[in-house]
Amino acid sequence: MKKQQKNAHSFCRPEEQLEKICLNAVDVVSEKELLEKLKNSFKKKKPLRIKAGFDPSRPDLHLGHVVVLNKLKTFQDLGHHVVFLIGDFTAQIGDPSGLDKTRPILSKEEVKENAKTYSRQVFKILDKNKTEVCFNSSWMNKLSSVDLIHLASQYTVARMLERDDFSKRFKKNQAICLHEFLYPLVQGYDSVVLEADVEIGATDQLFNLLVGRELQKRKGQEPQCVLTFPLLEGLDGVRKMSKSYDNYIAIEDPPREIFGRTMKLNDELMVRYYELLMDKTKAEITQLKEGLKSGKKHPMKLKMDLAYFLVKSFHGSVVAEKEKENFENVFSKQKIPSDIPEFSVSPEKDFWICHLIFKVGFAPSTSEARRLIQGGAVEINGEKVTDSKLKINLKVGDEFILKAGKRRFAKVKVGS
Amino acid sequence: MKKQQKNAHSFCRPEEQLEKICLNAVDVVSEKELLEKLKNSFKKKKPLRIKAGFDPSRPDLHLGHVVVLNKLKTFQDLGHHVVFLIGDFTAQIGDPSGLDKTRPILSKEEVKENAKTYSRQVFKILDKNKTEVCFNSSWMNKLSSVDLIHLASQYTVARMLERDDFSKRFKKNQAICLHEFLYPLVQGYDSVVLEADVEIGATDQLFNLLVGRELQKRKGQEPQCVLTFPLLEGLDGVRKMSKSYDNYIAIEDPPREIFGRTMKLNDELMVRYYELLMDKTKAEITQLKEGLKSGKKHPMKLKMDLAYFLVKSFHGSVVAEKEKENFENVFSKQKIPSDIPEFSVSPEKDFWICHLIFKVGFAPSTSEARRLIQGGAVEINGEKVTDSKLKINLKVGDEFILKAGKRRFAKVKVGS
Numbered sequence: 001m002k003k004q005q006k007n008a009h010s011f012c013r014p015e016e017q018l019e020k021i022c023l024n025a026v027d028v029v030s031e032k033e034l035l036e037k038l039k040n041s042f043k044k045k046k047p048l049r050i051k052a053g054f055d056p057s058r059p060d061l062h063l064g065h066v067v068v069l070n071k072l073k074t075f076q077d078l079g080h081h082v083v084f085l086i087g088d089f090t091a092q093i094g095d096p097s098g099l100d101k102t103r104p105i106l107s108k109e110e111v112k113e114n115a116k117t118y119s120r121q122v123f124k125i126l127d128k129n130k131t132e133v134c135f136n137s138s139w140m141n142k143l144s145s146v147d148l149i150h151l152a153s154q155y156t157v158a159r160m161l162e163r164d165d166f167s168k169r170f171k172k173n174q175a176i177c178l179h180e181f182l183y184p185l186v187q188g189y190d191s192v193v194l195e196a197d198v199e200i201g202a203t204d205q206l207f208n209l210l211v212g213r214e215l216q217k218r219k220g221q222e223p224q225c226v227l228t229f230p231l232l233e234g235l236d237g238v239r240k241m242s243k244s245y246d247n248y249i250a251i252e253d254p255p256r257e258i259f260g261r262t263m264k265l266n267d268e269l270m271v272r273y274y275e276l277l278m279d280k281t282k283a284e285i286t287q288l289k290e291g292l293k294s295g296k297k298h299p300m301k302l303k304m305d306l307a308y309f310l311v312k313s314f315h316g317s318v319v320a321e322k323e324k325e326n327f328e329n330v331f332s333k334q335k336i337p338s339d340i341p342e343f344s345v346s347p348e349k350d351f352w353i354c355h356l357i358f359k360v361g362f363a364p365s366t367s368e369a370r371r372l373i374q375g376g377a378v379e380i381n382g383e384k385v386t387d388s389k390l391k392i393n394l395k396v397g398d399e400f401i402l403k404a405g406k407r408r409f410a411k412v413k414v415g416s
Numbered sequence: 417m418k419k420q421q422k423n424a425h426s427f428c429r430p431e432e433q434l435e436k437i438c439l440n441a442v443d444v445v446s447e448k449e450l451l452e453k454l455k456n457s458f459k460k461k462k463p464l465r466i467k468a469g470f471d472p473s474r475p476d477l478h479l480g481h482v483v484v485l486n487k488l489k490t491f492q493d494l495g496h497h498v499v500f501l502i503g504d505f506t507a508q509i510g511d512p513s514g515l516d517k518t519r520p521i522l523s524k525e526e527v528k529e530n531a532k533t534y535s536r537q538v539f540k541i542l543d544k545n546k547t548e549v550c551f552n553s554s555w556m557n558k559l560s561s562v563d564l565i566h567l568a569s570q571y572t573v574a575r576m577l578e579r580d581d582f583s584k585r586f587k588k589n590q591a592i593c594l595h596e597f598l599y600p601l602v603q604g605y606d607s608v609v610l611e612a613d614v615e616i617g618a619t620d621q622l623f624n625l626l627v628g629r630e631l632q633k634r635k636g637q638e639p640q641c642v643l644t645f646p647l648l649e650g651l652d653g654v655r656k657m658s659k660s661y662d663n664y665i666a667i668e669d670p671p672r673e674i675f676g677r678t679m680k681l682n683d684e685l686m687v688r689y690y691e692l693l694m695d696k697t698k699a700e701i702t703q704l705k706e707g708l709k710s711g712k713k714h715p716m717k718l719k720m721d722l723a724y725f726l727v728k729s730f731h732g733s734v735v736a737e738k739e740k741e742n743f744e745n746v747f748s749k750q751k752i753p754s755d756i757p758e759f760s761v762s763p764e765k766d767f768w769i770c771h772l773i774f775k776v777g778f779a780p781s782t783s784e785a786r787r788l789i790q791g792g793a794v795e796i797n798g799e800k801v802t803d804s805k806l807k808i809n810l811k812v813g814d815e816f817i818l819k820a821g822k823r824r825f826a827k828v829k830v831g832s
Contacts, residue, residue: 093565143561149509152594157573157586160594170573178568178576178597185594 014038017078021071024276026203027228029210034225037197041080050075051196051224053085053136053187056114057094057106061121062248063310064202064232064241067276069125071200071229074279076130083132083194084122086115089140090183121251124314136190143189151185154218155211160184163207188212196224203228232276235261235397237269247397255315259323262307264399267292267299273306330382340401340409347414350391353378360412362404372404379403430454433494437487440692442619443644445626450641453613457496466491467612467640469501469552469603472530473510473522477537478664479726480618480648480657483692485541487616487645490695492546499548499610500538502531505556506599527553537667540730552606559605567601570634571627576600579623604628612640619644648692651677651813653685663813671731675739678723680815683708683715689722746798756817756825763830766807769794776828778820788820795819 012020017038022028041048052068054061061069072082088111106114119133143151160181161167169176184207191199191212199209206228213223231240234247241248249261265273271292275285291297304324312320343360345351357369357378372378373388380392381400398414428436433454438444457464468484470477477485488498504527522530535549559567576597577583585592600623607615607628615625622644629639647656650663657664665677681689687708691701707713720740728736759776761767773785773794788794789804796808797816814830 093562140561145556145559145561145564146509148561148564149595149598152598155594157577157582157592157594157597158589161573166573173574176573178571178573178601179565181573181594181597182565182568 012078014042017042020074020078021227023279023281024067024071024229025227026230027206027226029213029226033223034198034227037225041197047079047081048075048197049083049195050080051083051085051191051194051199052201053087053190053199054118055091056086056088056111056118057091058243059114059117060243060248060250060252061118062241062243062250063273063277064234064248066125066251066313067229067232068200068202069122070277070279071227072131073125073127075198076127080130080198081132082126082130083134083196084126085134085136085190085194086111086118087187087190088115088135089137090186092137093179117252124251134194136186136193139193140186140189148182151189151215152182154215155181155185157181165204184208184211185215188215191224192216192219192221195221197222198225198227200227200229202231204231230276233269233272235265235269237266246395249310251314255311255319255323256326258311258314259307259327262310263303263327264397265303265306270299270303270306274302278306278309340411342411342413343402344413344415345394347396347416348394351394353385353390353392354388356392356402356412357404360402360410362402362408362410377405428494430458433458436490436494437643439695439697440483440487440645441643442646443622443642445629445642449639450614450643453638453641457613463495463497464491464613465499465611466496467499467501467607467610467615468617469503469606469615470534471507472502472504472527472534473507474659475530475533476659476664476666476668477534478657478659478666479689479693480650480664482541482667483645483648484616484618485538486693486695487643488547489541489543491614492543496546496614497548498542498546499550499612500542501550501552501606501610502527502534503603503606504531504551505553506602508553509595533668540667550610552602552609555609556602556605564598567605567631568598570631571597571601573597600624600627601631604631607640608632608635608637611637613638614641614643616643616645618647620647646692649685649688651681651685653682662811665726667730671727671735671739672742674727674730675723675743678726679719679743680813681719681722686715686719686722690718694722694725756827758827758829759818760829760831761810763812763832764810767810769801769806769808770804772808772818772828773820776818776826778818778824778826793821 014035018031018035021034022031028034037048040046050072052072054065072084076082091106091111091114092108094106115133115135123131161170163184166176166180168174187208188211190196192215196212196216199212201209206226209224209226209228213226216223233239234241234245235249236245236247239245239247243250249258253261262273271285271289274280274288280288288297288302292299292302304327307327308320308324311323345356345359352366353373354363354366354369357363357372358366363369363372369378370388373385376384376386378385380402382403394414396414396416398412400412402410402412430451434447434451437450437454438447444450453464456462466488468488470481488500492498507522507527508524510522531549531551539547577586579600582592582596584590603624604627606612608631612628612632615628617625622642625640625642625644629642632639649655650657650661651665652661652663655661655663659666665674669677678689687701687705690696690704696704704713704718708715708718720743723743724736724740727739761772761775768782769789770779770782770785773779773788774782779785779788785794786804789801789806792800792802794801796818798819810830812830812832814828816828818826818828
């Protein structure tokens with residue numbers, strides 16, 4: 001891998017850079033080394049090589065990924081060079097033991113396809129000219145079994161078992177297949193090949209990133225600094241954002257969906273998203289929290305700003321403006337009473353609208369409900385329902401406003 | 417790998433074969449399966465493929481290896497096909513972590529050279545025409561890192577840690593490098609490639625042989641039967657025979673050395689060697705023990721027979737006859753009194769003969785000892801000592817008869 005020699009390099013002081021880089025970081029290994037690297041880079045006007053690896057086993061990137069992508073952008077803005085690594089080697093292998101159901105085995109074509117959508121998505125955030133996109137298959141496929149055995153010899157079983165998830169599974173007598181011990185080594189070896197100065201990732205990647213440090217040291221390279229950032233909570237506010245939990249906003253989601261789902265966040269989560277996605281300083285976040293507490297800041301207004309920001313980031317300001325307007329038309333201008341009753345339903349596919357109207361109590365029977373629709377008296381989220389045969393997908397976490405006639409409102413919430 | 421279809425095949429009944437094969441075995445996994453295989457082979461007149469792997473990291477094979485080689489010969493005599501596998505792949509890699517001092521990394525040339533001497537040595541015992549010599553590098557070098565990862569996925573960390581030595585090291589917090597977990601898999605994979613019906617080895621190989629069974633099952637092959645045989649005790653009677661402990665008799669040792677070292681065995685060890693090296697039945701061994709106990713059999717005579725047998729095996733009967741004669745001349749005909757005193761000394765390099773004579777008490781000073789030698793009055797093992805400056809290497813386990821004048825004898829033993 002060639003090191004970039006003389007890129008456009010900002011002249012922000014190393015200490016200042018450090019502060020921006022470490023904002024929101026959970027682990028920094030180590031701050032001292034990182035400052036040293038930044039100073040050196042500053043002195044020599046030589047950008048650092050910042051590595052971040054992405055698993056291409058799913059085509060969509062979501063807000064969870066944006067946390068790390070934003071940080072990469074920070075590095076770029078400070079003049080550094082970003083290596084966007086697509087871990088297609090392991091994705092191609094998948095989990096051959098068949099134990100890990102969440103990691104599908106992908107064909108070369110699928111990986112290529114996902115990688116293509118990745119580029120499209122990440123360059124909504126990253127600067128294309130300051131980004132090197134790599135596939136680790138390009139060196140890993142050339143690695144012989146002898147090379148892999150050599151790699152394996154550089155790490156002990158005991159150290160590998162220190163990884164939090166391995167340790168837990170081992171204690172619970174849950175199977176750990178041997179190849180799972182090889183994957184962190186592959187990831188670490190990527191850092192050796194790429195001669196990374198810094199690697200960043202989510203907190204659950206800390207162990208793997210540190211393996212990279214070890215392998216670099218053994219190869220006589222200056223070990224990479226490692227920074228981890230929080231896993232963004234998903235829309236449920238509980239689990240990490242993940243496609244498997246269906247609690248995510250994807251970068252490529254339609255703008256209306258991004259806007260709508262953001263508006264549904266609870267206040268606490270909204271602050272969290274401000275913190276991790278809008279790259280606010282600590283002072284700004286403190287101010288925000290205080291404003292919310294004192295009532296100086298209105299949560300609805302803040303949510304609108306966040307939703308606007310996100311749609312703008314992924315779809316541009318024209319679209320963002322349009323979505324904001326739409327939202328205001330549908331919701332704000334509807335004059336929905338602030339104390340409308342909430343109604344919980346269980347998730348269900350193809351739930352008949354008339355049955356819902358009946359259940360909520362807006363009609364004494366489904367045939368009465370049909371008549372209401374035919375009379376044009378029913379709205380969902382401000383849009384008139386015209387088809388009395390309409391089936392709705394009730395998905396966990398969904399919320400919408402059901403209106404019948406002029407005065408009857410209900411907030412329908414789909415529980416689990 | 418081609419399976420031999422119609423070899424010369426003996427017509428010994430399967431039950432009879434089983435008895436011969438299992439003689440002296442420590443583990444048989446499983447006898448039932450093995451009998452089934454033997455019956456099948458008998459019915460179809462199709463020899464079984466018997467695999468045994470040898471580590472070519474040292475050029476010499478010794479009596480410890482002969483235990484397994486003899487068993488391979490038994491299989492051949494029963495009409496089966498022997499696959500003599502030289503594990504050059506792992507020998508070429510060695511222990512890249514540098515932790516295992518006993519497994520040197522060998523160059524391709526050294527491995528080739530050792531393999532050549534191996535063939536020369538094993539065909540003193542095995543029938544060349546019924547033996548297939550293989551090198552596992554020929555398939556392992558072609559294995560990609562992806563293939564190796566797939567292989568690794570077929571075994572769990574917990575099961576690997578069940579291996580006795582791993583489990584002990586793990587409990588003692590001694591480092592186990594990851595590549596050590598891969599070696600048993602490589603060995604097991606050899607069985608898959610070779611489509612082995614049976615694999616035999618020393619007891620310390622049991623775990624590795626069972627890995628082969630597992631991998632074969634996963635590949636849809638009929639799993640190999642596994643037999644292990646005792647580790648032969650070395651000349652010290654305590655540790656296993658090994659070049660590292662310098663307690664061995666090598667197949668290619670000079671005949672005089674083989675004869676001499678055998679004659680020095682204690683009675684118990686001599687019986688053990690009869691059992692494991694001369695392929696005696698249980699009944700014969702019981703008879704031998706009883707004969708020794710009752711005084712009907714003379715240990716010296718039995719040792720001579722063993723020494724003769726070993727020299728004959730490795731150097732032919734003409735040489736064996738000559739060595740027997742020589743031994744009788746030097747020792748038996750010397751009329752050494754049966755009750756000569758024993759004298760223990762510590763091991764030491766370049767120990768001056770005159771100092772030894774003085775220590776044993778045959779001379780009041782070293783200058784007196786020198787005079788004895790100059791007068792031609794000193795013998796070691798019946799050979800006159802002519803050089804009064806002679807330095808002797810006193811190695812642990814060595815024994816020799818020192819004689820001064822006509823009547824003074826001492827058996828000098830080198831202790832540890």
